[in-house]
Amino acid sequence: MGVGFVVGVFGGLVLAHAAYSTIQYRGMLKIVEEEFSGPPMNVVVELLLGLALCTWAGLAVPAKFLSILPDSDENRIVYLPANLDFMIFNHRGKILPTNTELKFKI
């Protein structure tokens, strides 16, 4: 968790630096009076690097992802609940002996 977090922060800083360099580049273009066609090559490389680092951190930092497929091993429905609204009490278990020591003491 520590490594992923640090990598994520680093990726954010890289993106911020890329934004700052683009602003400086545009300032420089204003001085030279040229059109702004696109950021320079190294800013593009920096952007891609920041993207990769942040994506990696975003997947590594949270804990184990939960499964969403209904037929995956954890989520598949194994049995239906016992329909307790229609439960009846005169079943065969009535005559089975229960632990008479269990008493309710207030």
Added chain:
Amino acid sequence: MVGAAEEAQLNRLESQVDNGGGGAREYLCLVRKLKARRSEKVLKHGLSILNDPKSRSRLAGDEWTLYEQVAVAAMDCQRLDVAKDCVATLSKKFTGSLRVGRLEAMLLEAKGAWADAEKAYARLLEDNPLDEVMHKRKVAMAKARGNISAAIDFLNKYLEIFMADHDAWRELAEIYVSLQMYKQAAFCYEELILSQPTVPLYHLAYAEVLYTMGGLENLQAAKKYYASTITLTGGKNTRALYGVCLCSVAINQLTKGRNKEEKESSELQSLAAEALLKDYKHRAPEKLPLLTAMLKNMKARPLILIFFSKK
């Protein structure tokens, strides 16, 4: 709906609490959430919490829900003294409450005093004519007294008002199956599949009812529903795999005399047989010879087995 992970968690908590580790409160909460019917365990562990004033005070708001849960579990285990005490405590705290009134009537039911319980429900229903749980208890009472046709009548009237209650549709389907009225049971299962199409167990039950009814169209529909169960469970449901094999065999037997071109491909059957073999090899290798013998028999001389829908 109980998923596989939830069932594993429930069993783990149960063995943990049984062997003396803590976690009784989480176990009882999980049982309440999954609506499992484990009355003996609930009674034992619930009473151990309630009898200990320290853990009872730690429960705070949950205490009264626990009283209700333990009362119902006691009624199920036929410990009516414990149930009466719990209900008395609840009625002292919440006098004149509908929920406690329902519990008192349920206690009369558990005692076997059917007439008194009926009077109690009638009185409660006068004040609250649209209470679902009490209508359902009336059905349960009729079923407990053995009067199944009255139970069906009550349940049908209930479903005319509360059409979206899938528990009630399920109960009606099971009653019809127990009376062998398969067409009506099929109708109930169709309603269930319409309202909840992603629950594979409804598809499985519907397929089994269709298979039991027999006849070529029903068998073909049954095969389709077994196949959809296999899709929805990711191939893990052994019963559906068997169902596909048997349906194909029965259909082949019925269409033996007909045109060879109209016969469906037997891909589905061979795939299902393969999946079954793999599953048995993995989980129960000592039963594998039984399975291979049965599959060979099915190809040589088809048998028709009747499946009963039971849980």
